[in-house]
Amino acid sequence: MPTLNWIGKDKIVNHHQEVPFKILEHKYGFTAEGGQIQAETDSGNKIIHGDNLEALKSLLPQYEGKIKCIYIDPPYNTGEEKWAYNDNVNNSKIRKWLGEVVGKAGEDLSRHDKWLCMIYPRLKLLHKLLADDGAIFISLDENEITNARMVCYEIFGEKNFIAQLVLLCNPKGRSQDKYFATNHEYCLVFSKTNLDRGAFNVKKSPEEISKNYKHKDEFGVYRLMELRNTHREFNRETRPNLFYPIYINPKTKETSLEKNDGFEVECYPLWNDGFEGCWTWGKDLAEKDNNLLVGKKQKSGWKVYRKSYAQLKGGPKAEKKLFTILNDSSFYTEKGQSSFGNIFPGLNKNDFPQPKSVDYVKELINTITTKDSIVLDSFAGSGTTAQAVLNLNYEDGGNRKFILIEMEDYANDITSERIKRVSKGYGEEKNAAPGTGGEFDFYELGMTLFDENQNLNEEVDIKKIREFIWYSETRTAFPVSRDNSESNFLLGEKDGTSYYFIYKPNELTTLDYDALNVIEKKSEQYIVYADNCLLPKEFMVKHNIIFKKIPRDITRF
Missing domain, CATH: 3.40.50.150 (Vaccinia Virus protein VP39)
Known part of the structure; x- marks a missing residue:
């Protein structure tokens, strides 16, 4: 390109x-x-x-x-x-x-x-x-x-x-x-x-529906759309499976895919000049929704139309492009x-x-x-x-x-x-x-959340930093019920994972055995942010603990 x-x-x-x-x-x-x-x-x-x-x-x-x-x-x-x-x-x-x-x-x-x-x-x-x-x-x-x-x-x-x-x-x-x-x-x-x-379809307005949907039955207001495809490039040659006869009862205007008693008018998707077009529906759909099809006699002969409702009961309203x-x-x-x-x-x-x-x-x-x-x-x-x-x-x-x-x-x-x-x-x-x-x-x-050395800006309210970490991990709003004091390191729990942010301005924090005392409840997995980590890898794997280093592992968007 x-x-x-x-x-x-x-x-x-x-x-x-x-x-x-x-x-x-x-x-x-x-x-x-x-x-x-x-x-x-x-x-x-x-x-x-x-x-x-x-x-x-x-x-x-x-x-x-x-x-x-x-x-x-x-x-x-x-x-x-x-x-x-x-x-x-x-x-x-x-x-x-x-x-x-x-x-x-x-x-x-x-x-x-x-x-x-x-x-x-x-x-x-x-x-x-x-x-x-x-x-x-x-x-x-x-x-x-x-x-x-x-x-x-x-x-x-x-x-x-x-x-x-x-x-x-x-x-x-x-x-x-x-x-x-x-x-x-x-x-x-x-x-x-x-x-x-x-x-990008939009709902039709009541005025549009009143103007264009002139027919009504027990199911609602509808308009009649010709079943024949109105584009000549779609025709018997290019869409042979959409070229088949539909039979019309001239008295009731009902349709059938089979010629039987009363259904004696054979109708094909022909243009007024005799060009062989095609239907917009295949046989299966025409048989399934046959109740939506009606025959109508025109100067050029019989044609088949389908009912297009503005809104069926419980269904969506008519849309337009x-x-x-x-x-x-x-x-x-x-x-x-x-x-x-x-x-x-x-x-x-x-x-x-x-x-x-x-x-x-x-x-x-x-x-x-x-x-x-x-x-x-x-x-x-x-x-x-x-x-x-x-x-x-x-x-x-x-x-x-x-x-x-x-x-x-x-x-x-x-x-x-x-x-x-x-x-x-x-x-x-x-x-x-x-x-x-x-x-x-x-x-x-x-x-700025990070200073010029890419460390956390210690002048920023710790609540904002905690919100950022939570958003970056979960893409959800920070739990408003959480205590945002420095002593509370738990950010929250989501989908079985608890998130901890062990951070103190002007002081390095370490994830070690003593730091595990901040864990408030059992979770399937723990993601813990701190400046350093002294826990053995085997211990962390066994207890599903993931360490993320401050500020290196804080997401940069």
Whole structure:
């Protein structure tokens, strides 16, 4: 497969591994009912202020492989600098980062080189966070869409390319464009693994069902779909096993695979011009679900149809595939502007001139998530993604979680404030919107877990270190009931294994016979972290003890 090269790539291909792990420092919680609080809500909803590369790294212990949906709207790299979210990767923080990572070569980078250096390590970490059955959606325009697609082929795999969606975002078009009035943007969709057919199907709305399902029987409303395959490449020659007669009773319209009393009309899958096509069902299925087949007389003769129900009793609702061209008027950029303006009526609209439509982001999220999925946006901007999650939960009773990361200083005043207002309700009179409910926690990036010598940073709260060890071993939340005092070395027990972290700041610890007194209960296996180990190997094997050295054996993500 062809790969994309650019100046600085060799410096950043593995840079995600070098990013220091930083602790998330909780600043405040928020609930729709109680407002801002000091305690953590433990809701699972997070807004993180800080460099998104470092923030993504900090999420790995708890969330690696668990994010069902990632939506990002990174800088389009248009060269625009008029608004808060610098769109030409010329942000001072990005320039500083490029100088540190790429070195002197960074001085000669084109804006495309800079953008690729910026996005590559972030996509590498996003790939780690994405669940095997999840998907990433990346909003872009023509400036970087080609480069981004090539980079995603490299990171996610060409076989995991799902679609390049086209969003009609500005129906009037950009009149200032040089040749054609651009009225669209793109959205790249990639998965982590090969997903099942229909993985992105969405439920049909009540309006769609009412419009298209015109028939009704004791099982529910249904529509009639012609049983003959409507593609001529599928025909008697290419699918001979799908070419067979079906017999129709002209009085009852019932069907049979055998010609007998009453079933006298012989019907083949023929086109109006006599072309021999084929059925979409094989004989076995046609016989098994014969009750779903009906005959119908047309001008050209009799045809066979199948009943397609909107929802059978106890079964799933009818689904549909989204079109690759998304042209619903609720997806237009002006809708995003209007929604944002209603939430912040006094804010200068030029600060955020092109926020995404909430309905657009909600539609993307809805294609891949279940009601308890986690949604991540590492270029959070004004917080559209979190609002989309809250709106979707409000509509279908879901409990999806959102994680937002925003590096700019408006993370608290705009991103967080928007979610507060959406949760509690906002607007007046005709623009009034009811509160969705919900809660979240706001974090800043704190100290690094390891110091410059790769030893544990002794200034870090020991609770955070214990949480990190537990996450790295079990990929589960740290047991909240555990005593986090220094004297309690047990982290917890999972699947028959007990985990101990024998650590004391400014003091070396040793796993020896005396240290075994810290073991609180019998387990099938013990994993013990300490600075040194003096137990004989034979003893450790006999008692299923695994020693891990501090800091060498602490997982680096």
